Amino acid sequence: MNERGYSPSYREIMNGLSYNSVATVAVHVNNLIKRGHLRKRDHSARSLELVNALQPAKITSNQVNPNEEKWLVEKVEHVFQEVERLGPDSKKTGFERLATLIGALRILGLDGAAQSFAVRLNILKTPNNKVNFGTSAGKLKYSDGDLEGTDPSVQKMFLGL
Numbered sequence: 001m002n003e004r005g006y007s008p009s010y011r012e013i014m015n016g017l018s019y020n021s022v023a024t025v026a027v028h029v030n031n032l033i034k035r036g037h038l039r040k041r042d043h044s045a046r047s048l049e050l051v052n053a054l055q056p057a058k059i060t061s062n063q064v065n066p067n068e069e070k071w072l073v074e075k076v077e078h079v080f081q082e083v084e085r086l087g088p089d090s091k092k093t094g095f096e097r098l099a100t101l102i103g104a105l106r107i108l109g110l111d112g113a114a115q116s117f118a119v120r121l122n123i124l125k126t127p128n129n130k131v132n133f134g135t136s137a138g139k140l141k142y143s144d145g146d147l148e149g150t151d152p153s154v155q156k157m158f159l160g161l
Contacts, residue, residue: 007048064108073113076101080120095125 008016010025019025029048032038041047064072079101083094098121105114 006046009046064110069110069113072105072108072110076105076113076117080117084124095121
């Protein structure tokens, strides 16, 4: 309508949408008129008008405010706790769910949280949950939910607490 200054004919709509019948087009056009999306100026050909032309989609960013970030991190933490309670046979699905959540955190720009949760997920995936880390803070040992040999700030960094 914007290009030519007038609406397409029913036959042009039929061909453009690969319908077999002009009657099918008429049914759809009448439904759009009833719903308030289209109107006819008069009863002549090419008299269709859009009632409210679509506005361009509003582009939103993936920025998350601090309250939303806190909420998301708490939800991911809750899922971690659920997966940790699962039996060994059920954990694979939980690992996939956690990996998806970690990916979502990265997409949202929460790279720090995503990295700490990724470390936790790798720890959770290891047999007996025992992992040794070599870091600038010295050697860290993680065993059954405890990070030994380090101060609480380093524990928070590795465990995403």
